[in-house]
Amino acid sequence: MNTYILAIESSCDETSVSIIKDGQEEIATVVLSQMDTHANYGGVVPEIASRMHIENITLVIEKTLTKANMTMDDITAIAVTYGPGLIGSLLIGLMAAKTLAFTYNKPLIPVHHIAGHIYANNLVQRLEFPLIALVISGGHTDLIYMKEDYSFEKLGGTLDDAVGEAYDKVARVINVPYPGGPLVDKLAHQGEDTYNLPLPLDDDSYNFSFSGLKSAVINLVHNEKQRGNEIIPENMATSFQNRVVEILTKKTMKALKTYNVKNLIVAGGVAANKGLRERLTKECEENNINLIIPEIKYCTDNAAMIGAAGYYAYKLGRRADLSLNAKASERLN
Ligand code: KG4
Ligand code: ZN
Numbered sequence: 001m002n003t004y005i006l007a008i009e010s011s012c013d014e015t016s017v018s019i020i021k022d023g024q025e026e027i028a029t030v031v032l033s034q035m036d037t038h039a040n041y042g043g044v045v046p047e048i049a050s051r052m053h054i055e056n057i058t059l060v061i062e063k064t065l066t067k068a069n070m071t072m073d074d075i076t077a078i079a080v081t082y083g084p085g086l087i088g089s090l091l092i093g094l095m096a097a098k099t100l101a102f103t104y105n106k107p108l109i110p111v112h113h114i115a116g117h118i119y120a121n122n123l124v125q126r127l128e129f130p131l132i133a134l135v136i137s138g139g140h141t142d143l144i145y146m147k148e149d150y151s152f153e154k155l156g157g158t159l160d161d162a163v164g165e166a167y168d169k170v171a172r173v174i175n176v177p178y179p180g181g182p183l184v185d186k187l188a189h190q191g192e193d194t195y196n197l198p199l200p201l202d203d204d205s206y207n208f209s210f211s212g213l214k215s216a217v218i219n220l221v222h223n224e225k226q227r228g229n230e231i232i233p234e235n236m237a238t239s240f241q242n243r244v245v246e247i248l249t250k251k252t253m254k255a256l257k258t259y260n261v262k263n264l265i266v267a268g269g270v271a272a273n274k275g276l277r278e279r280l281t282k283e284c285e286e287n288n289i290n291l292i293i294p295e296i297k298y299c300t301d302n303a304a305m306i307g308a309a310g311y312y313a314y315k316l317g318r319r320a321d322l323s324l325n326a327k328a329s330e331r332l333n
Pocket of ligand 1: 136183271
């Protein structure tokens, strides 16, 4: 018998619901992004995000079922992102999931947001183990070793800013509007690497640090301004992106070699970055590594990835009861 997971994701500024068959097949997904609203404020405003989730969640659930041509009777279980994320936003999706589970008497499956980002790749191609996952988003920069489904061993992570956060902050100082990441990426392809920026935390660990690099950009911009000069945004974007891509690639390739792993997956919003995709593709070809990066629609927050992860959590017997609470921060497990 097939397993149909109805998944809900509301950890930040996307209200999303999806129905996934057997962890791999997307039946229907609806993503309602609030990005245009938050763009007016230069970033996500948590209070506005939760209010918009409240307004939209029921509609998005109904729309997804209609799109799938299914009813709740066809659904095996409900999966939901319970953390990490914005607490107010998470609570809305969680309440909706609990209500559905209670009303229709379905199992409730708690899914960690990062497990979701990793399992987005399972919608592209069945994950092969062991693998290394590079998870890069607005809130995370993690290198994770997985020897089998749902086994997560963190090798390293950021000590300060997440890589997406650094992109968004650098965007602001070079006058690129929110959300900065995609636009900085675009500019980086139009400029030259002329600015002398440091390669951040170039050591033997699997940890990352982007706040120094970000500060170096801010200082350069300020110094140039004081001298009455303007910086060239394209060249700053190229210089910044080159350092980011260099350090992410270097540590990821080292992890693959050290752990003797032949499968690499990249996940999270920053996986949409073209510069990184190009560089990793080249390195993986040269080193005989099987690289999977999901399509852009699966890189940014969506419920399809929660449904894919939720299926394996369900198979492992993971269940939550109605006391499940939202967690602003939570270790991947
Ligand atoms: O995974 P995501 O949608 O949300 C979080 O869970 O954080 O990631 C959003 C982050 C933002 O910081 C955004 O600027 C960044 O991903 N991002 C990019 C690109 N596309 C999105 N960063 C660099 N290059 C991109 N092409
Ligand atoms: Zn995310």
